[in-house]
Amino acid sequence: MPDIRRQLLAAFDLEHREHLQAIRQSLATGGEADTREIFRRAHSLKGAARAVDLPAVEAQAHALESLCAELMDGQRTLDADTVATLEGLLDAVEDAATAAYAPPAPKPATAAAAPATDEAVEYVRIDVEAVAGLSRAMQTLSGDVLDHGAIDEDLRRVAADARKLERRWRDARGAAARAREVEQGLKDLSRAINDLSVRRVRAGWALDQGLSDLRGRVEEISQAPAETVFGGFAPMVRDIAREAGVSVDVRVTGLETRADRRVLQALKDPVMHLLRNAVSHGREAPEARAAAGKPERLTVAMTVSAASGRLRIDIADDGPGPDLVRLEAAAVDKGLMSPRPEGAPAPTPEELLAHAFAPGVSTAQGVDRLAGRGMGLSVVAEAVRKLRGELRLTAGRPWGARVALSTPLSAARQSLLFVDVQGRQAALPSLGVRRLLRLDATALEMVEGHPAARIAIDGDDVIVPMVPLSALLSGVAAEVPVHAGAVSAVLLSHGRRHVALAVDALCDVRSAMVEDLDADDLDADLIAGAVQMDDQAPALALDPDALVRRWLRDQRQLAAGGLGFAETADEADETTRTILVVDDSITTRTLEKSILEAQGYRVLLAVDGLDALNLLRSGQAMIDLVVADIEMPRMDGFSLLQAVKADAALASTPVILMTSRADAADVRRGLDLGAEAYITKQKFDQRELLAAIGQLL
Structure with a gap:
């Protein structure tokens, strides 16, 4: 079987199983099943089967899609007979797919079976406390490594003292009869100390390498995917909402994200409370949702992600949003705010929303299973605080609410x-x-009025913006700090985008605990916490990815021009173009990727419109053209196209x-929104796609 065919079948095997499992889980909810989501998955399944040339699977998927279309059009209801028919079609799809993968019948064996060539994987059960003990041992070893650094300093000091003594004795030689012998002894001592220092440096390097390996192995054991703790939350929320008479669509993504088991376990109850709270405060009368142009069901979305050593959990709903009037009244009632004089301006939403996590503050109109007495959110805030994390509530746009929770990925110390x-x-x-940088100030260049430096990255010269870190933290323009004619800077990377942050000095690298910080006077999006110092004010712990994203946000035009962007070897060839393929079907993505890469294009992938838009706006890659599907979850192709054409920095990108x-x-709708071409998959011919791309690029 050709490699591409094998890759496509492997991708389809994963995809069709995912679709079948999702549809079966939806049907298990009974009347709560989302027929539109089932239709979308059946539609994607049919297209994926067509892409790998499995007509039997495609036929069964088409029958499934047709039945779902009847449900959406109101021609059928999701009664017991219909559910049974759907389940039969799912089994038929599975049987057809299994038959397609069935290998040829084996020939009669003529000899003893040969042993398997691959070694069997052995699994062991590890006690959580044992893992925690291993983690503590690793941290102790980290401290020992740091102590060795102090020994190095002592050795250097002793060696310097010995050299001073040798010089003084040389000046005074002849004052004693055995001056030559003592002088030689001092020389030997100095040489021995220097040799010892060299050996100590080598041993320290080896110890540091061993520590790095140990740290990686410990993290493999101590971390787990979020699925292990949060995997059952979606059905639990649906059950709770059903009992409360709330029709809800729960969407959970990012459960493959890995974090410290102890952190995930500590967040289990707080996250579940936030989800219940989203249902409680997001519910509203059907006529109110209809009048606002919202879907019939309340949508509650939970996204788990990780970046820069921190775990992020975002929970959002499309309900009415925070009731700021009730929140102000509750805050006044609890003595958190003074009553507002008549005619006085209202507090800002940020001021009011900050009180939502105070004990006893609630905007619920009554107490039931979903809405409590205002103590739950304060418990959530306390749990997050103990993990040295952050919690923020914001109003959604144009409606709804969003809670952003952020904690360290690990409960252990961090190298800083x-x-x-x-x-x-x-x-x-x-x-x-x-990388750490120390550059001659005269080597800085100006790009559209902004300082930049030419830095070698992966063998290429890249013009990188030189941004004063103080300016990013304060939001106030500042000059690049120069000391003794040189600029000290830290090179940060976000994908292939690079930014150099200029600082006054590079001080130290050591392991320390990052604690929570009340940073009201600073930008909380950039601050990960604080580190307690021995004899001075706490040091701010910053989020590197957030710092780069802030520069990208503030300097979109500069970023769009490629400043700070490092090309890979294939991108360096100006004839190589980058194409972003956006499709929720892994099979279709794999097929299109193989076609385009065979023509010499560089291909990036996105699983839906929102994923694609984030990639386009992140500045991590310079994308020349987008090929997008329409039927996708979270953000469809039409919405993605509209967002791209409405963004001044992206509008020129062909779609x-x-x-x-x-x-x-x-x-007509696609072309009216600004699509440069519209190709249908039913009569898909790769020559048509390649011809359209060739004309646009």
């Missing part, structure tokens, strides 16, 4: 780089730092819609 910023120390996770929706109205 300490820098000096205008007389105050700040810390960056060492894993988030690409090709490639979908099975061949209605004239859909084609």
Whole structure:
């Protein structure tokens, strides 16, 4: 079987199982089943089967899609007979797929079976406390490594003292009869100390390498995917909502994200409470949702992600949003705010929403299973605080509410780089730092009025923006700090985008605990916490990815021009173009990727419109063209196209819609929104796609 065929079948095997499992889980909810989501998955399954040329599977998927279309059009109801028919079609799809994968019948064996060539994987059960003990041992070893650094300093000091003594004795030689012997002894002592120092440096390097390996192995054991703790939350929320008479669509993504088991377990109850709270405060009368143009069901979305050593959990709903009037009244009632004089301006939403996590503050109109007495959110805030995390509530746009929770990925210490910023120390996770720089100030260049430096990255010269860290933290413009004619900077990377943060000095690298910090006077999005210092004010712990994203946000035009962007070897060839393929079907993505890469294009992938939009706006890659499906979860192709064309920094990017929706109205809508081409999958010919791309690029 050719490699591409094998890859496509492997991708389809994963995809069709995912679709079948999702549809079966939806049907298990009974009347709560989302027929539109079932239709979308059946539609994707049919297209994926067509892409790998499995007509039997495609036929069964088409029958499944047709039945779902009847449900959506109201021609059928989701009664017991219909559910049974759907389940029969799911079994038929599975049987057809299994038959397609069935290998040829084996030949009669003529000899004893040969032993398996691959070694069997052995699994062991590890006690959580044993893992915690291993983690503590690793941290102790980290401290020992740091102590060895102090020994190095002592050795250097003793060696310097010995050299001073040798010089003094040389000046005074002849004062004693055995001066020559003593002088030789001092020389030997100095040489021995120097040799010892060299050996100590080598041993320290080896110890550091061993520690790095140990740290990686410990993290493999001590971390787990979020699925292990949060995997059952979606059905639990649906059950709770059903009992309360709330029709809800629960969407959970990012459960493959890995974090410390102890952190995940500590967040289990707080996250579940936030989800219950989203249902409680997001519910509203059907006529109110209809009047606002919202879907019939309340949508509650939970997203888990990780970056720069921190775990992020975002929970959002599309309900009415926070009731700021009730929140102000509750805050006044609890003595958190003074009554507002008549005619006085209302507090800002940020001021009011900050009180939502105070004990006893609630905007619920009554107490039931979902709405409590205002103590739950304060318990959530306390649990997050103990993990040195952050919790923020914001109003959604144009409606709804969003809670952003952020904690360290691990409950252990972190390796940090300490820098000096205008007389105050700040810390960056060492894993988030690409390189330390010390540059001649005269070597800085100006790009559209902004300082930049030419830095060698992966063998290429890249013009990187030089941004004062103090300016990013304060939001106030500042000059690049120069000391003794040189600029000290930290090179950060976000994908292939690079930014150099200029600081007053590079101070130290050491392991330390990052604690929670009340940073009202600073930008909380950039601050991960604080590190207690021995004899001075706490050092701010910063989020490297957030710092780069802030520069990208503030300097979109500069970023769009490629400043700080490092090309890979294939991108360096100006004839190589980058294409973003957006499709929720892994089979279709794999097929399109193979076709485009065979023509010499570089291909990036996105699983839906929102994923694609985030990639386009992140500046991590310079994308020349987008090929997008229409039927996708979270954000469909039409919405993605509209967002791209409405963004001044992205509007010139060509977009090709490639979908099975061949209605004239859909084609006209896509072209009216600004699509450069519209290709239907039913009559898909790769030559048509390549010709359209060739004309646009």
